[in-house]
Amino acid sequence: xxxxxxxxxxxxxxxxVLGLVWILSNSHANAAIAVADASSSLSTYIVHVRQPMDKHxxxxxDLHTLYRSFLPATAAGSxxxxxxxxxYQHVLSGFTAKLTAEEAEAIQEKDGVLYVxxxxxxxxxxxxxxxxxxxxxxxxxxxxxxFGKGVIIGVLDTGIFPGHSSFSDExxxxxxxxxxxxxDFNSTACNKKLIGAxxxxxxxxxxxxxxxxxxxxxxxxxxxxxxxxxxxALGNARGTAVGMAPLAHLAMxxxxxxxxxxxxxxxxxxxxxxxxxxxVLSLSLGGQSQRFSDDSIALSSFSATQKGIFVSxxxxxxxxxxxxxSNEAPWILTVxxxxxxxxxxxxxxxxxxQEFDGETLYQPHDFHPVLLPLVYPGVNGDGSAAxxxxxxxxxxxxxxxxxxxxxAGDGTGGVAKGQEVKNAGGAAMILVNNPTAGYATxxxxxxxxxxxxxxxxxxxxxxxxxxxxxxxxxxxxxxxHIGISVAPTxxxxxSRGPNYQSPGIxxxxxxxxxxxxxxxxxxxxxxxxxxxxxxxxISGTSMSCPHLSGVAAxxxxxxxxWSPAAIKSAIITTAATLNxxxxxxxxxxxxxxxxxxxxxxxxxPSKAVDPGLIYDIAPQxxxxxxxxxxxxxxxxxxxxxxxxxxxxxxxxxDYQLNYPSISLKFTxxxxxxxxxxxxxxxxxxxxRYRSVIxxxxxxxxxxxxxxxxxFANVNQTxxxxxDFTRRVGRNAxxxxxLAQGAITWISAQHSVRTPVAVVFE
Ligand SMILES: *[C@@H]1O[C@H](CO)[C@@H](O)[C@H](O)[C@H]1NC(C)=O
Ligand SMILES: *[C@@H]1O[C@H](CO)[C@@H](O)[C@H](O)[C@H]1NC(C)=O
Ligand SMILES: *[C@@H]1O[C@H](CO)[C@@H](O)[C@H](O)[C@H]1NC(C)=O
Ligand SMILES: *[C@@H]1O[C@H](CO)[C@@H](O)[C@H](O)[C@H]1NC(C)=O
Ligand SMILES: *[C@@H]1O[C@H](CO)[C@@H](O)[C@H](O)[C@H]1NC(C)=O
Ligand SMILES: *[C@@H]1O[C@H](CO)[C@@H](O)[C@H](O)[C@H]1NC(C)=O
Numbered sequence: 001x002x003x004x005x006x007x008x009x010x011x012x013x014x015x016x017v018l019g020l021v022w023i024l025s026n027s028h029a030n031a032a033i034a035v036a037d038a039s040s041s042l043s044t045y046i047v048h049v050r051q052p053m054d055k056h057x058x059x060x061x062d063l064h065t066l067y068r069s070f071l072p073a074t075a076a077g078s079x080x081x082x083x084x085x086x087x088y089q090h091v092l093s094g095f096t097a098k099l100t101a102e103e104a105e106a107i108q109e110k111d112g113v114l115y116v117x118x119x120x121x122x123x124x125x126x127x128x129x130x131x132x133x134x135x136x137x138x139x140x141x142x143x144x145x146x147f148g149k150g151v152i153i154g155v156l157d158t159g160i161f162p163g164h165s166s167f168s169d170e171x172x173x174x175x176x177x178x179x180x181x182x183x184d185f186n187s188t189a190c191n192k193k194l195i196g197a198x199x200x201x202x203x204x205x206x207x208x209x210x211x212x213x214x215x216x217x218x219x220x221x222x223x224x225x226x227x228x229x230x231x232x233a234l235g236n237a238r239g240t241a242v243g244m245a246p247l248a249h250l251a252m253x254x255x256x257x258x259x260x261x262x263x264x265x266x267x268x269x270x271x272x273x274x275x276x277x278x279x280v281l282s283l284s285l286g287g288q289s290q291r292f293s294d295d296s297i298a299l300s301s302f303s304a305t306q307k308g309i310f311v312s313x314x315x316x317x318x319x320x321x322x323x324x325x326s327n328e329a330p331w332i333l334t335v336x337x338x339x340x341x342x343x344x345x346x347x348x349x350x351x352x353x354q355e356f357d358g359e360t361l362y363q364p365h366d367f368h369p370v371l372l373p374l375v376y377p378g379v380n381g382d383g384s385a386a387x388x389x390x391x392x393x394x395x396x397x398x399x400x401x402x403x404x405x406x407x408a409g410d411g412t413g414g415v416a417k418g419q420e421v422k423n424a425g426g427a428a429m430i431l432v433n434n435p436t437a438g439y440a441t442x443x444x445x446x447x448x449x450x451x452x453x454x455x456x457x458x459x460x461x462x463x464x465x466x467x468x469x470x471x472x473x474x475x476x477x478x479x480x481h482i483g484i485s486v487a488p489t490x491x492x493x494x495s496r497g498p499n500y501q502s503p504g505i506x507x508x509x510x511x512x513x514x515x516x517x518x519x520x521x522x523x524x525x526x527x528x529x530x531x532x533x534x535x536x537x538i539s540g541t542s543m544s545c546p547h548l549s550g551v552a553a554x555x556x557x558x559x560x561x562w563s564p565a566a567i568k569s570a571i572i573t574t575a576a577t578l579n580x581x582x583x584x585x586x587x588x589x590x591x592x593x594x595x596x597x598x599x600x601x602x603x604x605p606s607k608a609v610d611p612g613l614i615y616d617i618a619p620q621x622x623x624x625x626x627x628x629x630x631x632x633x634x635x636x637x638x639x640x641x642x643x644x645x646x647x648x649x650x651x652x653x654d655y656q657l658n659y660p661s662i663s664l665k666f667t668x669x670x671x672x673x674x675x676x677x678x679x680x681x682x683x684x685x686x687x688r689y690r691s692v693i694x695x696x697x698x699x700x701x702x703x704x705x706x707x708x709x710x711f712a713n714v715n716q717t718x719x720x721x722x723d724f725t726r727r728v729g730r731n732a733x734x735x736x737x738l739a740q741g742a743i744t745w746i747s748a749q750h751s752v753r754t755p756v757a758v759v760f761e
Contacts, residue, residue: 042098044119067095086268091300096264148245148553154278157216159209159254162189166225166520169193181276196251200268209254211522221520223546224248244550270300282549284542286326293635298329310564312549314541316495324495337514337544338488344443351472358453361443371472376405388417393424400425432458438588492588497596504654506663508599514544565617569660575601595740612683612750615660627651681711689745696741
């Protein structure tokens, strides 16, 4: 028995690369936190113990006492209490404690201990941003729902700014009776909107869950912010700012501080949220791909799912490269990021009459669009001047009164580059993208007239610069524009599949708005501005995740009896695959995005409310799935929190889980794969569906059996099989690594689309 335990390996204290937020305008300050206690050789370890069968361990106090009994005798008395960091009740059977390596080894050998490993330090991909604004947000995607009434969204993040107008409780009902949470601010800070706020940050200042970063206020406001009328950006674009589920309640679980998030703290936040009675959990954070048994978010999300709580997580910001996803478990909704149909439009006009559209938030009314000399300080190969890095333009005396071209990127934000140009006397700046960022432009609060343009526009502008005898340019400010027909597009930073841990599960699941999102912020640097009306614009899958958390709250409010898997199914099978112009959704290259970038497609909330059919999954269905991934009995036990013997279970390959999408791999000589699925009727009682197949390149045939489904009752289920047959012979699939298609069930009122990804090896 002992030898079956996972061995303790102190070398596994890898630093996670955390996709917590991606801010276009900022450098990726990547501060890792030292987990080790500075004053001693103590480090924080996560200790998994076997779930006590004894009913005596029913309360948290009893569990805490039990957990303490595993601590070494050397840490006796009150010292023992100080060694304990967090005790867990729901997310795992166990605790985190400060231990020496020898003590951790000794605990690993104790009876009833499953697994001991060092806590990982997660790092935060954000810095404080000085940019702030209040802006018209003007989108109301919730129109077919109850505004999320009665639903509680738990947000795990950097804390919250309680006084913000986005968290006003005007018109809010009181929290539901089941709510058990609490507010660790003073009694006036929480209200019927913000019903809970606690901090689980175990290092540094943990007095209150106040948001010292801004990120947590932003994600909370996006998920469930109240209507804020007359929000504005320095007088521009007045309008109403509002979250996705404006009548949902919010509970903040602060698990990150400005320098990062610790695994044990995230587990503690999840544990409390489950105990408190939240309905939806929103986590705009994650680490590297990990086995689910080693992944704190996967582990704790499973516990939440067992309790009927929906978990929405960001996919990560490591795109456009393949295999860069975080949060790949099938019980999580994994959300990628897309652009929205709004731009703060600004146009470059060159001396030859050519024009290029770009963006900036700072729209000066007193800038006269007269042609000025155009220069590129990097023209002679000076790399840092090309990037307009701080200090790089000091020796360039020739920039005065000119329009200066700067390359975007290299860790310095666009605003800082503009400051450098301004310091050098430049009149205006054109910020041009590198090829990776491609078409992604960002409206920023620049310090001078400026415009951020696409890579291709930049190439043309530089071409003009090198050929014109006296190059000239100016900038035209055009304000907010809604209705860009190419939107939504997949943003370049959005992490891409395939799913590394479980190739038979398509990830990401969905994309949602994550580029240039306006929402509540915690502080402006300029204190003359009213903090309660401060908004900021940032980008990342951190921003798309809470959009989907809000949508999940709307669905939960409309269908209180739906399981987390049913809600996910509704989101996936109704997603949009075309953009506003009716063309396939494109990526940052403006070519059609592949299925490992979009997942099912773009969220379409009003359709998700009424999906017709549901692919459901009960928590116990994940056990044969996990056994099929070849997890050991111990690993499965860590996830599902009960003893499992895979040898006595009929395990299934991952693609056979009743997931609303299908992901297949043809390897070697495999020529046919059959997949079964079961749907439940949640539409009209009498419904008839026929199957429609989008053909898949590289496959000879796709057969759906039966090809029609007939229902007489609500909640009636029907199963079907799909046979995928690979093309063989001369024109086989040697040059085709990936193909995609779909199987859609169509009735008079509904269209239920199951996206299919096929990888050939
Ligand atoms: C309670 O907290 C809010 C928000 O932090 C603050 O504005 C208010 O002054 C505090 N009230 C008291 C009585 O401390
Ligand atoms: C909106 O706010 C501005 C100040 O920011 C104020 O001058 C204006 O009267 C307000 N408008 C409304 C309709 O409240
Ligand atoms: C990702 O994989 C797809 C399909 O195999 C391929 O076309 C694409 O070039 C890859 N992208 C990157 C960035 O490697
Ligand atoms: C699990 O192990 C079996 C037997 O070794 C193997 O055939 C199968 O491919 C493995 N599955 C996965 C998902 O690794
Ligand atoms: C369908 O099942 C759900 C629970 O799974 C139940 O709440 C609902 O009442 C059922 N609807 C009908 C029409 O039977
Ligand atoms: C093989 O593919 C080529 C090019 O796509 C096509 O011209 C040819 O007819 C195909 N041959 C067969 C046997 O399908």
